[in-house]
Amino acid sequence: MTALAIKGGHLLDPAAGVDGARDILFKDNRVAEIAPHGKLKSANGAETLNAKGLVVAPGLVDIHVHLREPGQGYKETIATGTAAAAAGGFTAVGAMPNTTPVNDSPETTRWMLAPERGAAIRVFPIAAATRGSKGEAINDFAALKSAGAVAVSDDGHPILKDGVMREALAAAARVGLSVIQHAEDTRMTQGAHMNAGPVAFRLGLRGMPVEAESNLVERDIRLVTELRDARSHLHVAHTSTAAALAAVRQARRNGLRVTCEVAPHHFLLTDEHVGFYNTHAKMNPPLRSAADRDAMIEAILDGVVDAIATDHAPHAMHEKEVEFDRAPNGIIGLETALGLCLRWLHREWKMPLGRVISLMSAQPAALLGLKGRGTLTVGSCADAVIFDPKAEWTYRAADGKSKSKNTPFDGWTMQGKVHWTISDGRIAYASA
Amino acid sequence: MNAIAAPVRRKLNPPQPAAHQFPYHPGSLLSVNDLSLEALNHILTRATALEQQDPLTRDRILAKRRVTLLFYESSTRTRTSFELAAKSLGADTALISSLSSSIEKGESLKDTGLTLRALGAEAIILRHNSSGAPWLLEEATRLPVLNAGDGMHEYPTQALLDLRTILQHLRPGIAKVGADTLAGVTVSIVGDILHSRVARSNMLLLPRLGARVLLCGPKELLPELATGTGPGIAIERDFEAALRESQAVMMLRIQAERLAGLQLDLDQYKAAYQLTGDRLRAFAPHAPVLHPGPIIRGLELTAGVADGPQSAILEQVRNGVAIRMAVVERALKHPSDQDLSPGTPLTASVEGSRA
Numbered sequence: 001m002t003a004l005a006i007k008g009g010h011l012l013d014p015a016a017g018v019d020g021a022r023d024i025l026f027k028d029n030r031v032a033e034i035a036p037h038g039k040l041k042s043a044n045g046a047e048t049l050n051a052k053g054l055v056v057a058p059g060l061v062d063i064h065v066h067l068r069e070p071g072q073g074y075k076e077t078i079a080t081g082t083a084a085a086a087a088g089g090f091t092a093v094g095a096m097p098n099t100t101p102v103n104d105s106p107e108t109t110r111w112m113l114a115p116e117r118g119a120a121i122r123v124f125p126i127a128a129a130t131r132g133s134k135g136e137a138i139n140d141f142a143a144l145k146s147a148g149a150v151a152v153s154d155d156g157h158p159i160l161k162d163g164v165m166r167e168a169l170a171a172a173a174r175v176g177l178s179v180i181q182h183a184e185d186t187r188m189t190q191g192a193h194m195n196a197g198p199v200a201f202r203l204g205l206r207g208m209p210v211e212a213e214s215n216l217v218e219r220d221i222r223l224v225t226e227l228r229d230a231r232s233h234l235h236v237a238h239t240s241t242a243a244a245l246a247a248v249r250q251a252r253r254n255g256l257r258v259t260c261e262v263a264p265h266h267f268l269l270t271d272e273h274v275g276f277y278n279t280h281a282k283m284n285p286p287l288r289s290a291a292d293r294d295a296m297i298e299a300i301l302d303g304v305v306d307a308i309a310t311d312h313a314p315h316a317m318h319e320k321e322v323e324f325d326r327a328p329n330g331i332i333g334l335e336t337a338l339g340l341c342l343r344w345l346h347r348e349w350k351m352p353l354g355r356v357i358s359l360m361s362a363q364p365a366a367l368l369g370l371k372g373r374g375t376l377t378v379g380s381c382a383d384a385v386i387f388d389p390k391a392e393w394t395y396r397a398a399d400g401k402s403k404s405k406n407t408p409f410d411g412w413t414m415q416g417k418v419h420w421t422i423s424d425g426r427i428a429y430a431s432a
Numbered sequence: 433m434n435a436i437a438a439p440v441r442r443k444l445n446p447p448q449p450a451a452h453q454f455p456y457h458p459g460s461l462l463s464v465n466d467l468s469l470e471a472l473n474h475i476l477t478r479a480t481a482l483e484q485q486d487p488l489t490r491d492r493i494l495a496k497r498r499v500t501l502l503f504y505e506s507s508t509r510t511r512t513s514f515e516l517a518a519k520s521l522g523a524d525t526a527l528i529s530s531l532s533s534s535i536e537k538g539e540s541l542k543d544t545g546l547t548l549r550a551l552g553a554e555a556i557i558l559r560h561n562s563s564g565a566p567w568l569l570e571e572a573t574r575l576p577v578l579n580a581g582d583g584m585h586e587y588p589t590q591a592l593l594d595l596r597t598i599l600q601h602l603r604p605g606i607a608k609v610g611a612d613t614l615a616g617v618t619v620s621i622v623g624d625i626l627h628s629r630v631a632r633s634n635m636l637l638l639p640r641l642g643a644r645v646l647l648c649g650p651k652e653l654l655p656e657l658a659t660g661t662g663p664g665i666a667i668e669r670d671f672e673a674a675l676r677e678s679q680a681v682m683m684l685r686i687q688a689e690r691l692a693g694l695q696l697d698l699d700q701y702k703a704a705y706q707l708t709g710d711r712l713r714a715f716a717p718h719a720p721v722l723h724p725g726p727i728i729r730g731l732e733l734t735a736g737v738a739d740g741p742q743s744a745i746l747e748q749v750r751n752g753v754a755i756r757m758a759v760v761e762r763a764l765k766h767p768s769d770q771d772l773s774p775g776t777p778l779t780a781s782v783e784g785s786r787a
Contacts (some may be wrong), residue, residue, distance in 0.1 A: 204585030
């Protein structure tokens with residue numbers, strides 16, 4: 001039996017409505033007791049962390065990461081990716097299936113969850129919706145769920161065929177899984193490497209129109225509407241366009257279970273940040289116009305957005321040090337998400353700290369049905385992040401835990417310093 | 433769903449892109465935007481001076497300096513022109529083309545550049561099919577890099593030689609260019625604008641001297657947002673209307689290799705945009721006709737126009753050598769080392785250059 005007491009901190013648990021001075025005791029992977037400072041009754045013999053001046057919040061949850069295993073360990077491994085997650089305050093990550101081979105089987109799902117992978121925090125596999133993520137044949141969702149998958153997605157390979165997507169939504173609803181769609185009509189983005197618009201024209205690069213995203217979101221929402229199954233849940237990954245957000249907003253007004261996430265780079269950066277072909281500003285969906293970026297900020301502040309998710313996508317140095325049109329899409333994000341959200345959403349745009357934390361913990365946990373996560377009530381999982389919300393620091397990608405360093409945020413000022421990350425009652429990360 | 437975006441209620445102060453450090457080397461020419469008016473005057477003046485200099489003294493300017501041409505695309509004019517320019521100044525040149533080098537074996541642009549530098553290259557002239565490749569090469573090698581065409585992006589020396597050609601016709605004998613040198617002049621660029629690096633460099637360069645650039649072509653090859661590339665750029669879809677307003681006309685080839693599945697009806701295209709002798713006589717009887725080459729006779733222009741009295745196509749080729757001598761010299765010699773005798777005219781007259 002292990003026990004860990006966190007004393008002297010400020011407990012912030014938006015899901016439980018707690019925002020005040022509390023001590024908290026973890027025992028056997030669970031929250032055992034919460035009490036005013038100095039009043040824990042059963043903390044005798046427990047290891048104690050002094051959280052004076054710090055915020056104690058539910059461990060952060062990122063439902064969109066690429067851990068690259070199996071098969072692409074030179075970019076990231078489950079061990080290094082989860083170490084980066086822990087350093088960023090995360091205690092649970094949803095691992096996308098575009099691995100080698102594609103995670104479309106219970107065997108691969110179980111392999112990812114095996115203790116030999118050396119995960120520092122909890123990994124929740126998101127399995128492929130179709131065989132090999134080829135968008136043709138639906139996988140056995142019940143078998144994937146019992147192996148540990150928490151959702152299905154062909155992330156990176158959007159399901160274009162109406163019939164296949166309809167079947168995926170229906171089959172997922174029957175077993176209680178969400179369908180996560182990377183919304184991109186790839187018929188409109190062939191050979192394109194950034195957002196369509198004046199910047200792409202000036203740089204001589206083919207552009208991805210916003211309609212490639214919004215058309216598919218609208219198509220998916222139409223399919224959910226036609227399905228008339230209250231259990232069906234469509235989640236729109238990494239939303240980047242005002243038009244797609246408008247569609248999500250309207251679907252919700254119509255009572256549909258349609259949710260969406262936004263990545264920090266999409267609410268902070270625009271296609272102007274591509275500069276002179278900076279491959280660390282190349283991702284899919286691409287950085288959009290200032291109007292789209294502003295719409296992301298507005299939607300986050302207005303509560304339309306359900307979660308912040310990083311789309312952590314590690315790539316080796318040599319893969320990004322190439323011509324822009326030959327570079328792979330994606331940037332890492334686990335170690336910068338909290339620092340950027342606090343610096344910009346909280347400090348610059350005045351979003352209350354509790355709401356920021358909710359977008360990064362309680363809401364994403366609820367979205368994927370991760371029971372006992374995203375909150376710190378007695379009996380819930382012993383997952384917590386303990387951080388100084390005011391501390392400023394400079395992010396150096398070279399010092400990061402991720403195996404890869406592909407980020408546009410190198411050298412940026414971050415706000416909020418993680419002191420400890422507690423995963424299942426153990427210290428998964430402690431700052432030096 | 434009327435409103436696409438929610439109204440922005442707050443004053444947002446989002447992070448701005450950081451200032452970039454390109455070009456790292458003052459001798460590089462990656463984009464026409466790298467050139468100040470002063471640098472532009474310097475290049476134009478030196479082009480004329482070098483062109484007129486005795487070849488026997490000219491070849492001491494860069495004697496035994498090492499210039500490498502790195503070509504990822506096939507080329508006639510550009511490669512020969514740069515090679516002749518560098519050799520005229522006495523430099524040693526080496527040519528690496530992607531089809532007969534380790535690039536075929538998968539060597540990256542960065543490694544190719546570092547290898548050339550280790551072999552003693554002092555400047556690299558790069559032609560590449562990826563937009564932005566010269567920026568990558570310059571960052572990796574920190575050598576002076578001359579962009580000899582990158583994908584659909586830019587081709588600065590072509591714009592410079594086009595400018596020289598236009599000045600010879602419209603401003604013969606001028607001693608210095610400034611922000612209003614081409615005030616009142618409209619230059620039409622006609623055809624496949626979307627895929628053209630020549631068009632992009634020209635539409636950025638000519639307005640800086642006061643010219644108005646009129647883009648002309650069908651929607652598939654000329655998106656509306658092209659006017660957002662910089663100031664002084666407008667679109668006229670009607671070719672004859674564009675010709676009527678033009679003091680110079682630049683015709684472009686349809687870049688079949690970059691169409692990426694786009695289907696064009698060539699008969700329709702020719703009917704609307706081919707420069708014929710009749711059109712030229714009727715609507716722009718005095719305008720020089722430019723074309724960066726290669727020309728496809730019978731498609732974007734007729735043989736009669738290509739060979740006709742208004743054609744400046746071969747003058748452009750000649751001007752290319754002069755401009756490239758100046759640009760290669762600038763890459764390897766600091767401007768203070770160079771002979772700038774005051775009063776040298778920027779351009780000889782048209783007749784002079786034809787002599």
